[in-house]
Amino acid sequence: MLKFIAIGASVGALVMGGVWGLVHVMGEPGGPSADSQMTTTLTPGANKGVMDLICELELDLNGQLKLGITDKEPSRITMAQIDFEKNSGWYQGKIAISESRSGTLQVMGTRLKVIRPAMFQRFGVMIAGEEFVIDRKTGRFVQTLNLSDGQTVNLITGTCAQVTKPPF
Template sequence: MFKNIAIGIAMGLLIMGGIWGLVHLMGDSRPEPELTAQSMPGDSKGVMDLICELDLDLDGQLALGIKENEPSRITMAQIDFEKKSGWYQGKISISESRTGTLQLMGTRLKIYRPAMFQRFGVMITGEEFVLDRKTGSFVQSLSISDGRKVNLIKGTCAKVIKPPF
């Protein structure tokens, strides 16, 4: 009698376990967690070297009255998570010698540096670039003394995994 009860309990547990497993396997419809800087620990430590293909933004070019047409260019950029800073190369850039401050905003990395110089007939009070790690999109903006923020350069960046030399 006890043998039949024990077999019944064991079979009941096996059936319940199987049903529980199927429910969780088939019914797990939770959305994937959003990819954020905090969820990518490998990319939020050390230094991230980037190579970018950048162009002048037409709207920014018109807003600042820039007449020259700049060809697209390939340039380097770097994000240093330990120092919370970053830079990229270019004529109007946050240079390696005067890096900007890093701010993490989900999948976006924002590098900002206050400025005070005259260019394109306006006083520039700040410069920044935002890099979206999910899409590779790069946008460089200038803050103007009249309160406007003008997107001047846009493009795409990719992480350099192994230098080519």
């Protein structure tokens, strides 16, 4: 009886070792894992070309209360883009720095800040400017409205990750 248990344990260990080895062999040869790929593609120094992002965003509760927004807004999946060559950026949404009217990019270490002056009435206040910041280290997204009375309101928060194109 003990002999069969020992044989079963040995076969189980060999099978698990084989599966582990197969998983590592079938991965990209010499390439980074998905987790490390996201980290390396969002790190400072890669300030070339266009960075396409997908973001999950939601209204910030404090900003929502400050502006008197009573509607329930579900979180949304949306696209964003940073163009290092044009020094611009945008993201999609109802209250957004849109692709057709992109903002000016400022690179501050791991933070990408896109700013656009504005002058429009919304939520009963005059909006004097809008901006969003994406931290490449954490993926954290924050959209801020600058009000004409000098107040700053964080309105939308969330997380972004870089879209990587498949090799086919």
